[in-house]
Amino acid sequence: MADKPEIGIGLVGAGFMGRCHANAFRAVSGLFDLPRRPVARLLADATPETAAASAAALGFARATGDWRTLVTDAEVDVVAVTAPNALHEPVVLAAIAGGKAVYCEKPLSTTAASARTMMQAAEAAGVPTLVGFNFLRNPMIRLARDIVAAGEIGRITGFRGRHAENYMADPDAPHSFRTDPAGGGAAADIGSHIVSLARHLVGPILRTSAACTTIHRTRPVHPGSAERAPVEVDDMTHALVTFEDGAAGSIEANWAATGRTMDLSFEITGTRGAVAFSQERMNELLLWSARPGRQGYTRIEAGPDHPPYGAFCPAPGHHLGFNDLKVIEVADLIRGIAGQGVLYPDFREALAVQETVEAMQRSSASGGWEDVLPP
Amino acid sequence: MADKPEIGIGLVGAGFMGRCHANAFRAVSGLFDLPRRPVARLLADATPETAAASAAALGFARATGDWRTLVTDAEVDVVAVTAPNALHEPVVLAAIAGGKAVYCEKPLSTTAASARTMMQAAEAAGVPTLVGFNFLRNPMIRLARDIVAAGEIGRITGFRGRHAENYMADPDAPHSFRTDPAGGGAAADIGSHIVSLARHLVGPILRTSAACTTIHRTRPVHPGSAERAPVEVDDMTHALVTFEDGAAGSIEANWAATGRTMDLSFEITGTRGAVAFSQERMNELLLWSARPGRQGYTRIEAGPDHPPYGAFCPAPGHHLGFNDLKVIEVADLIRGIAGQGVLYPDFREALAVQETVEAMQRSSASGGWEDVLPP
Amino acid sequence: MADKPEIGIGLVGAGFMGRCHANAFRAVSGLFDLPRRPVARLLADATPETAAASAAALGFARATGDWRTLVTDAEVDVVAVTAPNALHEPVVLAAIAGGKAVYCEKPLSTTAASARTMMQAAEAAGVPTLVGFNFLRNPMIRLARDIVAAGEIGRITGFRGRHAENYMADPDAPHSFRTDPAGGGAAADIGSHIVSLARHLVGPILRTSAACTTIHRTRPVHPGSAERAPVEVDDMTHALVTFEDGAAGSIEANWAATGRTMDLSFEITGTRGAVAFSQERMNELLLWSARPGRQGYTRIEAGPDHPPYGAFCPAPGHHLGFNDLKVIEVADLIRGIAGQGVLYPDFREALAVQETVEAMQRSSASGGWEDVLPP
Amino acid sequence: MADKPEIGIGLVGAGFMGRCHANAFRAVSGLFDLPRRPVARLLADATPETAAASAAALGFARATGDWRTLVTDAEVDVVAVTAPNALHEPVVLAAIAGGKAVYCEKPLSTTAASARTMMQAAEAAGVPTLVGFNFLRNPMIRLARDIVAAGEIGRITGFRGRHAENYMADPDAPHSFRTDPAGGGAAADIGSHIVSLARHLVGPILRTSAACTTIHRTRPVHPGSAERAPVEVDDMTHALVTFEDGAAGSIEANWAATGRTMDLSFEITGTRGAVAFSQERMNELLLWSARPGRQGYTRIEAGPDHPPYGAFCPAPGHHLGFNDLKVIEVADLIRGIAGQGVLYPDFREALAVQETVEAMQRSSASGGWEDVLPP
Ligand SMILES: NC(=O)C1=CN([C@@H]2O[C@H](COP(=O)(O)OP(=O)(O)OC[C@H]3O[C@@H](n4cnc5c(N)ncnc54)[C@H](O)[C@@H]3O)[C@@H](O)[C@H]2O)C=CC1
Ligand SMILES: NC(=O)C1=CN([C@@H]2O[C@H](COP(=O)(O)OP(=O)(O)OC[C@H]3O[C@@H](n4cnc5c(N)ncnc54)[C@H](O)[C@@H]3O)[C@@H](O)[C@H]2O)C=CC1
Ligand SMILES: NC(=O)C1=CN([C@@H]2O[C@H](COP(=O)(O)OP(=O)(O)OC[C@H]3O[C@@H](n4cnc5c(N)ncnc54)[C@H](O)[C@@H]3O)[C@@H](O)[C@H]2O)C=CC1
Ligand SMILES: NC(=O)C1=CN([C@@H]2O[C@H](COP(=O)(O)OP(=O)(O)OC[C@H]3O[C@@H](n4cnc5c(N)ncnc54)[C@H](O)[C@@H]3O)[C@@H](O)[C@H]2O)C=CC1
Structure with missing residues (x-):
């Protein structure tokens, strides 16, 4: 685990799904033999205060009240978007612009037009993308x-x-x-x-x-x-x-x-x-x-x-539980980013x-x- | 059971549902306390031979290869129609014309126009009707x-x-x-x-x-x-x-x-x-x-x-079984014909x-x- | 059905199981093609009044308040015992003595000693026996x-x-x-x-x-x-x-x-x-x-x-229901008595x-x- | 999470249950708000090689092929025993002697005599104990x-x-x-x-x-x-x-x-x-x-x-899955060791x-x- 190259995670949103993502990033390396080891680097939430509290609770190294700083942060390789739906488009587009891999919660966006914009931006930029249809x-x-x-x-x-x-x-x-x-x-x-x-x-x-x-x-x-x-x-x-x-x-x-x-x-x-x-x-x-x-x-x-x-x-x-599905998704994400298998x-x-x-x-x-x- | 006024049953069709109806008419009096006792009087099937064999097997007193004779038979009070769908309309209209109560298998007919004709004839004649939606x-x-x-x-x-x-x-x-x-x-x-x-x-x-x-x-x-x-x-x-x-x-x-x-x-x-x-x-x-x-x-x-x-x-x-549902239906039929409760x-x-x-x-x-x- | 040789049924007890037996004897001929047609001839219950009422309700031709007359009745070929457990032995032994086939509800008796007496009497007399383990x-x-x-x-x-x-x-x-x-x-x-x-x-x-x-x-x-x-x-x-x-x-x-x-x-x-x-x-x-x-x-x-x-x-x-199991049992009973298959x-x-x-x-x-x- | 006092984990055995424990120790801090943060410090397995491989895979800092060194290691506060049953007694007794809290897989031992020895040693030493009946x-x-x-x-x-x-x-x-x-x-x-x-x-x-x-x-x-x-x-x-x-x-x-x-x-x-x-x-x-x-x-x-x-x-x-039960157990363990609630x-x-x-x-x-x- 420790000898694997690291991959830096930036998480935007620390609610229901934010916690679930954090858990998955933390758990995945001990369960799957992956090409990279995800490291929880930066967490953005609605305010600096909630971001700091959530970063502490969820084991992220740093926190910010402004996701715009996250999407350009040098230590962040993957932007995981678990903010409310209306934020998906701005965060995702900014993350693509920042050259990050983007891992966005479902639904990708609330309209097809918006989703199409994001898809086209990602394909133009060639960044890896994955959407959280964990089931x-x-x-x-x-x-x-x-x-x-x-x-x-x-x-x-x-x-x-x-x-x-x-x-x-x-x-x-x-x-x-x-x-x-x-x-x-x-x-x-x-x-x-x-x-x-x-x-x-x-x-x-x-x-x-x-x-x-x-x-x-x-x-x-x-x-x-x-x-x-x-x-x-x-x-x-x-x-x-x-x-x-x-x-x-x-x-x-x-x-x-x-x-x-x-x-x-x-x-x-x-x-x-x-x-x-x-x-x-x-x-x-x-x-x-x-x-x-x-x-x-x-x-x-x-x-x-x-x-x-x-x-x-x-x-x-x-038996497996719901949170385990997210762990599998994150394992697929990391393999896909590392070029092993197709991101889907x-x-x-x-x-x-x-x-x-x-x-x-x-x-x-x-x-x-x-x-x-x-x- | 024996002291109840009889009600004469004429059955048209002796296949899957015909057998099921026959069983219900036979069983119902011992399970429900009804105002009339159904008696299996006349069975019509496609040919005289199959009608005779089915009448013997199912306990009907007489048999006929022609349902037209059944619908006017003096001993028949209720015509139960378990023949194929396409026969429902002619049999039912003839039974209504004969002044019989009509108990028809579902679907009443294969078109709404035909079903409407039957409904109007029945309401005009004032004969009791019931359709076999046993579930x-x-x-x-x-x-x-x-x-x-x-x-x-x-x-x-x-x-x-x-x-x-x-x-x-x-x-x-x-x-x-x-x-x-x-x-x-x-x-x-x-x-x-x-x-x-x-x-x-x-x-x-x-x-x-x-x-x-x-x-x-x-x-x-x-x-x-x-x-x-x-x-x-x-x-x-x-x-x-x-x-x-x-x-x-x-x-x-x-x-x-x-x-x-x-x-x-x-x-x-x-x-x-x-x-x-x-x-x-x-x-x-x-x-x-x-x-x-x-x-x-x-x-x-x-x-x-x-x-x-x-x-x-x-x-x-x-537990109850499927055939028991038909028995309940027949009990409701007999009560309804005797003026106890609404036929539905x-x-x-x-x-x-x-x-x-x-x-x-x-x-x-x-x-x-x-x-x-x-x- | 009507052309089959008849077999006369005498029922002792008209409670829960008595009704169930009566229903089965009534239904069985229309469902199974049997060598004999059971006919409900005589019903015994605790008193002449309850016996008469039950006979009427269940379609038995005659009634008695004394099972001793039933077990020797000439029209009775099979004695079906659905009286309380303590009555099983006396009724069964008398029915065996009367040369009847005996169809007794479970448990055969309340002690092994009593059951053994009944078994030995039946085997000595060579009468057919069946016990109502309908499941x-x-x-x-x-x-x-x-x-x-x-x-x-x-x-x-x-x-x-x-x-x-x-x-x-x-x-x-x-x-x-x-x-x-x-x-x-x-x-x-x-x-x-x-x-x-x-x-x-x-x-x-x-x-x-x-x-x-x-x-x-x-x-x-x-x-x-x-x-x-x-x-x-x-x-x-x-x-x-x-x-x-x-x-x-x-x-x-x-x-x-x-x-x-x-x-x-x-x-x-x-x-x-x-x-x-x-x-x-x-x-x-x-x-x-x-x-x-x-x-x-x-x-x-x-x-x-x-x-x-x-x-x-x-x-x-x-699906089948509980009462259908009794019908199957009665079908097996009638076949067994007629020499078709083993009574078990x-x-x-x-x-x-x-x-x-x-x-x-x-x-x-x-x-x-x-x-x-x-x- | 990061600001909580640490509690050092030593794991003996890295098979089915060893992996499950490791996962639980890694996951628990992000899911429960606990008084201590467990840190995976030392892993012992049957050989130095398998221990090293498992420590890497499961995120333990150090490894050893000899559990005897683990039970006295200064950085280890809790000894988690997931080795085969026959090893439970020696490992547990040594861990008690080392003054460690002991978290042992079920069954505690393979005989009551042995379990009694362990229970008495633990109670005499006053060390906290918990057994892994995760269900x-x-x-x-x-x-x-x-x-x-x-x-x-x-x-x-x-x-x-x-x-x-x-x-x-x-x-x-x-x-x-x-x-x-x-x-x-x-x-x-x-x-x-x-x-x-x-x-x-x-x-x-x-x-x-x-x-x-x-x-x-x-x-x-x-x-x-x-x-x-x-x-x-x-x-x-x-x-x-x-x-x-x-x-x-x-x-x-x-x-x-x-x-x-x-x-x-x-x-x-x-x-x-x-x-x-x-x-x-x-x-x-x-x-x-x-x-x-x-x-x-x-x-x-x-x-x-x-x-x-x-x-x-x-x-x-x-829904929860099996591994989540172990996480709950580990949360209870850490609270109990910190004096919050009874270890059971x-x-x-x-x-x-x-x-x-x-x-x-x-x-x-x-x-x-x-x-x-x-x-
Ligand atoms: N895959 C699945 O099964 C599920 C997916 N979701 C999806 O996850 C996303 C989030 O939903 P939930 O976690 O249920 O919502 P939530 O309301 O529990 O969490 C949203 C989080 O975003 C934060 N946030 C709000 N504005 C922000 C901003 N400007 N910058 C950074 N963070 C901000 C909030 O403070 C909160 O922590 C949605 O897209 C939703 O559809 C939700 C539940 C299940
Ligand atoms: N209520 C329910 O759950 C069910 C209702 N049905 C309905 O029952 C009716 C009959 O269906 P099944 O019994 O399955 O068909 P089936 O094919 O088993 O039986 C039809 C019977 O009608 C007889 N027949 C044909 N021509 C005749 C004629 N000219 N005169 C007299 N009898 C004639 C056939 O010989 C046969 O005995 C249909 O209307 C069907 O929709 C059928 C199955 C289940
Ligand atoms: N096979 C099965 O699944 C079941 C079997 N049974 C058995 O059936 C037997 C009867 O039980 P139930 O019907 O539940 O009891 P019940 O109490 O409902 O009926 C007993 C009947 O016997 C009558 N009786 C009492 N004394 C009599 C006498 N001297 N002469 C004639 N009839 C007399 C009663 O009047 C009553 O009608 C028992 O042996 C019982 O174990 C009962 C329920 C289910
Ligand atoms: N709570 C539960 O639901 C379950 C509990 N268990 C219990 O967990 C314990 C372990 O069982 P499993 O993990 O299934 O066995 P396993 O055979 O999968 O793992 C045992 C591990 O112990 C190691 N080991 C063997 N000798 C050792 C030594 N001298 N020093 C250090 N490590 C050594 C092995 O190399 C192996 O890694 C047993 O007590 C078992 O009853 C097992 C399965 C489920």
Whole structure:
């Protein structure tokens, strides 16, 4: 670990995801044998005070209240962006300008136009990029992809996917960056996860017909505030989708789904079998395969047969948790930056996700089917 | 049982559902205390020979190869129609003309126009009608309806429903009445079940945007035949739906769903809770309710608390099976004909289901949202 | 159906199980193609009044308040005994003396001595016997047995079984025949079900070490009574068991198992696989089999591949219920009496079950391992 | 993090658990706000070479091939023992002699006599001790304990517990320290986990009757070796147990349980409710509570309501993994050493677990019930 070349990490944002990134950078070197050792060098948060406190808590060497200084800091090789969505574009563009590798939380941006700007800037500058669709890192998703790609369940005919949580189910859940009319909403926020999964497993989505619904028409302007402001984004989107390879199906994004905490789930139907999954049981993949008199869904449990599970534990039965997915993502990031393997999903892929979400939003407005624009 | 006035049953069709009806008529009097005792009097099937064999096997007193004689038979009070879909209209209209009560399998007909003709004839003649949406009879569905109707889960915001089976998943599954272009297809066949459930639990569907997909473009003309003919109906339909009360959601009908045998399932989301169900575990209802630190889905198991479970067994833990649902339906039929309680779903309700299915089909053709026509 | 030779049924007892038997005799001819057609001829209950009412409700031609007249009635060919346990011996011995086939509810008797008397009388008289261990009739249990017997999961090493319900969990659940010191108790009552299953699937149990526990030391003498009497039987028994073939394991019988309604469940471990089941999901069998990277429990759902499911329904996905198990049992009864197939479990097998239960009770008293006496 | 006083960690053994400890020490400071910051100072393994390689991989500053130098190293404050069981006693006694806090993997030792020696030495020296029963750290287990302790499910009547894995199911799985006659075997190895859970949740076990079974009578002497040696320890133990508070039940330990990867599971039955759990779904606790018509098991999912889940993630739905349990354990260790809170399970508790296991082994030899000796 100590003998590996270092790679300097600069983190912008120290909230929910900032802590998760910090943990991953700290943990990854002891679990994976990587070409570089990430070192937590500089942390930027909204103010110097919160930045300093978070740097101390999360083990970063230095702190700043101004992310602009971070993106040009000489000790920083990778800028990890875990700030609110609206900040992604300015931070990312500045980091690209600074020649840094950019590791940005999902969604890359809140509009396709903005995401396209970032993608083009990154490709022009030739900097490595990665977007934090961490659920793709699950060994069970890798297994699902292998099964589908190998034709093990035949030709794919149907996809039924969903990302449903309940964190906005309460009508008194307040406004936040997530409800910002500039590009928030359930489809853009968590819809991006299930869209990225659908693309990862079944391929590009060509067309969609969707309905975006605002369940709670006003929300408190701040936590606990009596003042309420209208909500202009969707709480719930249902979409019909058609895939490039001919499969058809539906996708739901719902952050007001009472009773659901992380139903990022899908059922993929093929002509010879099917696979099903929910993040609520993230260590299990259901695989249906035909065997006369023994037909049924087999519940496959994550284990050393399913890389990179073995990096965490040599024995089956010892499940992974959510934070471990971020560790896998960071391992892939560092390998990719060092030239080992392809960085995926990069900004171009994240733009394709965003275009899919926007086609859903356009369809909801137009009342008809909309094509997904190419990234 | 023996002292009850008799009610004469005439059965048209002695296949899968014919046997199921016969079993229900035979069993019902010993399980329910009914105002009439059904007596199996006359059975019609495609030929005199198959009719005679089935009558003997199923305990019917007489047999005929011509349903026209059945619908006017003096000993027949109720005509139960379990013949293929295309026969529903002629048999039903003749039975109405004969002044019989009519108990018809779902779907009432293969087009809304035909269903409307039947509904109007029945209402004009004033004969009692019932349509065999047997899944509505499940005590767990009754419980779900009570929960929703009582506001126990708050205002309904979302519905996610599906009827998925795999009996047409095999590209070599042959044509049958189910693939008849005159009105078959997955949406019309099993889609009618989930639409009837959606209406039963959440209310009328006003608008829909749908995509009907034919997965296997040709099928053998007969079982085992080498000759193949094009398929003109859908194997799979995905639909967005909007309910009268403001809820939105999606519905899928899929008879090529590899791995699914009876996923007639739904999740109904309310502002304060949720209920979820799949017919693959028909004795269970999942109810989510909030209780700090104890939140979660409760798996409620069918038992004597959930009428009419108690008619089958006085103790919990002794589950109902599919055939028991038909027995409950027949008990409701006999009570309804005797003037005890309302017959539901009657022809008007079945027409409303059919109109909903047709709006899906129209939407798939038009590419836009379509209103559901009132019944 | 009508053309089959009749076989006259006499039913003793018209409670929970009496109704269940009556339903099965009524339903069976329409579902199975049997050599004889059972006809409900005579019903005996505790009083002439209750007998008459039950006969009318359940479709029996005649009624009596005295079972002694039933067991010699010329029209009765089979005596079905669904009276309380303490009545089994006198009714059964009289029925044997009357030359009748005897179909007795489980447990055959409340002591091995009594069961042995009945077994010997039946074998001496050469009358057909069957005992109502209906759970053995489940197509999923038949599948489990086939899997084990074929060596599909290798040599059996472990058995973990249980029958847990909660009907006596309430300390105010009153005394009944089930708590009769002469032979009631959880081990004898529901323990007999899991012992019969264990024997059916894994073979004879040779030795046991057990602990019988009385959880509620007094109970009301009658429903609702303020007067309480001591309980002298077990509410819960845990037992270690050793099988003839070398497997070892544990068995629990528990009628005070808060939260369980019908956890008649087992996991059978073999050197190459395992099967698991619970009657709470009676249409599912879990089968574990090794396949690199795809290992896991497959949830096999009951369907036409699993006889005699097809007698109830030609399509998968239409589950069986508890009452259907009794129908299968009655079909086997009628075939066995007509000389088609072996009657199982007969009185000798039921005695073997009882001897196993008594060895558990002896062990609990002695504090050491006890051999199970041969039947 | 950086401003906290340091606490020096010395790790003995760098296999499966050694890596897991190293990860936990590295991660803990960024997740928990602790009074001390653990620093990875010295790692001992079997040889200087493997020690050096592991120290580099796991981020330890120095390495040694001789644990004797580690236990007296001035920079080491805590000795973490993750070496094979037979080494626990010498390493632990030397560490105590060196005045170190001792953090030892389970089982503390392979015999009660040895564990007692270690417990007495530690208590005499007054050094802090903790034993690695990490499964106790699960927020869901903490919730289960709170529920039981608060009387929420009434008086406890029954316990049904198990630790079943399949890593020795293969007859060709070789000998290792786990099969060492000096104290290995399934009961001692994984049985200690379920015994510690039983004690944690329900209290001390007073008596037991058990059967220890050796399923595979010989095993290869080394991985891949053709030479086989007899196995003198159990592969599977079934035990009846009686608790101090009157509850009774059964416990199974089984490392040849084909199909099970981590069935560390229990069902605790009370007079008013029940809780059930399996480590195979470690983020779920099932709680049964009575509510008329709504009775059933509620599946409670781990979330911020269940400390210390919030240390890992502020939102529900983001599950914990196995390695996170070790992080919680290490947080408790560091707080305990700093005088915040009680260290549990300490050596005395681990001895009590060991005495319970040994009573099972004695019972299996004697054929009768055995008292558990007090720690
Ligand atoms: N991959 C995943 O599963 C998840 C991704 N996310 C994404 O992560 C991003 C952050 O979300 P959360 O961590 O939940 O939000 P959060 O509100 O918990 O944290 C945001 C952080 O950014 C900081 N911040 C605000 N303004 C700043 C500025 N001008 N300069 C530097 N820092 C500033 C805040 O002080 C705070 O520490 C979002 O893009 C979100 O969509 C969030 C949750 C899960
Ligand atoms: N409620 C439910 O869950 C289900 C409803 N159904 C419905 O039941 C109806 C029948 O379907 P299945 O029983 O599956 O079909 P099936 O093909 O098994 O049986 C149809 C029967 O009708 C008979 N038949 C054909 N022509 C006839 C004629 N001219 N006169 C009299 N009988 C004639 C056939 O000989 C056969 O016995 C359909 O409307 C279907 O949609 C079917 C399965 C399940
Ligand atoms: N196979 C299974 O799954 C089950 C089997 N059983 C067994 O069935 C038997 C009956 O139990 P339940 O039906 O639950 O009891 P129950 O109390 O519901 O019914 C007993 C019936 O016997 C009648 N009876 C009492 N004295 C009589 C007499 N002298 N002559 C004629 N009838 C008399 C009663 O009036 C009552 O109708 C028992 O042996 C029990 O163990 C009970 C439940 C389930
Ligand atoms: N808490 C839990 O869930 C688990 C606990 N364990 C326990 O952890 C302990 C270790 O087990 P594993 O890590 O599975 O074994 P392992 O065989 O994977 O690792 C043992 C390590 O000890 C080293 N070692 C051997 N002799 C040594 C010596 N003389 N000096 C220093 N190091 C030496 C080996 O080189 C190896 O690195 C055991 O007590 C076991 O029971 C194991 C697995 C899970």
